[in-house]
Amino acid sequence: MEYCKLGKTDISVSSIGVGTMLWLPNRNLSKDDLFKTYQKCIDNGLDFFDTAEIYGNGTSEKLLGEFMKKDGRKVKIATKFAPPSRMNPLTQKRKNVSKEDPAALMEALDGSLERLGVDCIDLYQVHMPPRNGRISEYMDVMAQAVKEGKVRAVGVCNFSKVQIEEAYKALKNHNIPLATVMAGYNVIRRYPESNGIMDVCRELGITLIPYAPLAEGTLTGKYRSGDRKVPLQYIVTSYFGHLDLTKERNDNVPFIRRLFSKPREVDVKRMEPLMAVMDEIAKCHDKSIAQVALNWLLSADDIHILPIPGIKSIKQADDNAGVAGWRLSKEERIRINHIEEQTR
Numbered sequence: 001m002e003y004c005k006l007g008k009t010d011i012s013v014s015s016i017g018v019g020t021m022l023w024l025p026n027r028n029l030s031k032d033d034l035f036k037t038y039q040k041c042i043d044n045g046l047d048f049f050d051t052a053e054i055y056g057n058g059t060s061e062k063l064l065g066e067f068m069k070k071d072g073r074k075v076k077i078a079t080k081f082a083p084p085s086r087m088n089p090l091t092q093k094r095k096n097v098s099k100e101d102p103a104a105l106m107e108a109l110d111g112s113l114e115r116l117g118v119d120c121i122d123l124y125q126v127h128m129p130p131r132n133g134r135i136s137e138y139m140d141v142m143a144q145a146v147k148e149g150k151v152r153a154v155g156v157c158n159f160s161k162v163q164i165e166e167a168y169k170a171l172k173n174h175n176i177p178l179a180t181v182m183a184g185y186n187v188i189r190r191y192p193e194s195n196g197i198m199d200v201c202r203e204l205g206i207t208l209i210p211y212a213p214l215a216e217g218t219l220t221g222k223y224r225s226g227d228r229k230v231p232l233q234y235i236v237t238s239y240f241g242h243l244d245l246t247k248e249r250n251d252n253v254p255f256i257r258r259l260f261s262k263p264r265e266v267d268v269k270r271m272e273p274l275m276a277v278m279d280e281i282a283k284c285h286d287k288s289i290a291q292v293a294l295n296w297l298l299s300a301d302d303i304h305i306l307p308i309p310g311i312k313s314i315k316q317a318d319d320n321a322g323v324a325g326w327r328l329s330k331e332e333r334i335r336i337n338h339i340e341e342q343t344r
């Protein structure tokens with residue numbers, strides 16, 4: 001495994017993380033199997049786990065807490081505070097403070113610490129831009145949490161360039177670096193390259209954590225044969241992303257065209273030329289398509305990128321650990337980028 005630092009902090013984590021958004025035991029995914037997956041991740045050197053208070057309304061955090069205690073080995077945890085937000089209309093209820101008050105962050109943090117069974121969170125992130133716009137005040141509360149020893153590093157998710165700059169400045173007043181920015185970024189979702197997110201991360205020395213680095217599984221090639229259907233839930237979420245209600249994409253496609261077209265990521269035929277090229281490159285390295293998709297992120301120039309693929313099985317824990325220790329060549333990246341641009 002390779003290890004890296006979170007932004008300008010001295011917190012060292014594996015260069016591939018583990019997304020636990022779907023660590024919600026059900027009929028097809030038992031708690032026991034998830035524990036085995038957790039242990040396999042650590043065996044393979046993957047020691048950075050991403051969760052959030054809203055994943056299964058605390059279930060993912062509770063499960064991680066239970067696993068950490070049972071396994072006993074030290075891991076690094078990233079979790080997230082959910083402010084009132086346009087992206088998530090179902091705002092979390094708070095007991096002691098109004099949910100609109102930035103002090104709600106401290107109450108949420110205490111809840112996360114309790115569910116995780118730890119005294120300190122390695123990376124605490126604001127999950128979405130607060131609808132009340134009080135970014136600086138949330139960062140003041142974050143700084144307070146760092147001073148109290150409850151948080152080691154601070155991050156934000158789904159923020160625009162301007163919002164990231166505001167958070168950075170507010171933390172700087174407390175001599176705390178903004179360590180990470182989380183944004184949707186993968187081979188077929190490349191908006192951070194043009195909407196200023198990657199520029200600001202480069203300029204300020206912030207680690208970019210791409211979520212859905214495998215485009216929720218599309219970039220593993222699993223839908224290519226037609227045997228597996230794209231899940232309805234993914235079709236719906238992709239369609240809403242495709243409508244670009246949050247103006248993240250900024251790629252000048254008229255709204256009316258978006259409304260009546262299919263999102264590319266769920267259009268298996270349209271994706272095939274890209275999949276074929278990634279497959280060919282994967283074979284040259286004796287790797288899987290998923291490993292190529294994740295390595296494409298690791299091998300980006302001049303910027304630190306830390307992907308956190310969702311891992312649900314021992315096999316995926318092995319496969320995703322195999323993304324470290326090698327890099328795609330510049331020519332291979334250019335080839336992937338070129339064919340991706342042609343499928344737009």
Ligand SMILES: NC(=O)c1ccc[n+]([C@@H]2O[C@H](COP(=O)([O-])OP(=O)(O)OC[C@H]3O[C@@H](n4cnc5c(N)ncnc54)[C@H](OP(=O)(O)O)[C@@H]3O)[C@@H](O)[C@H]2O)c1
Nearest residue numbers: 019020021157211212213214215216217220290309310319
């Ligand atoms: N901050 C935010 O707003 C935000 C939003 C979304 C996600 N996230 C974070 O990002 C993490 C990752 O995103 P995600 O889970 O939505 O999407 P993802 O990482 O793009 O895709 C994960 C899915 O890909 C499949 N997979 C993973 N590794 C594989 C491998 N090596 N080979 C084949 N298939 C593989 C698994 O699906 P199957 O087992 O079903 O095939 C898995 O559930 C989340 O867990 C969460 O921590 C954050």
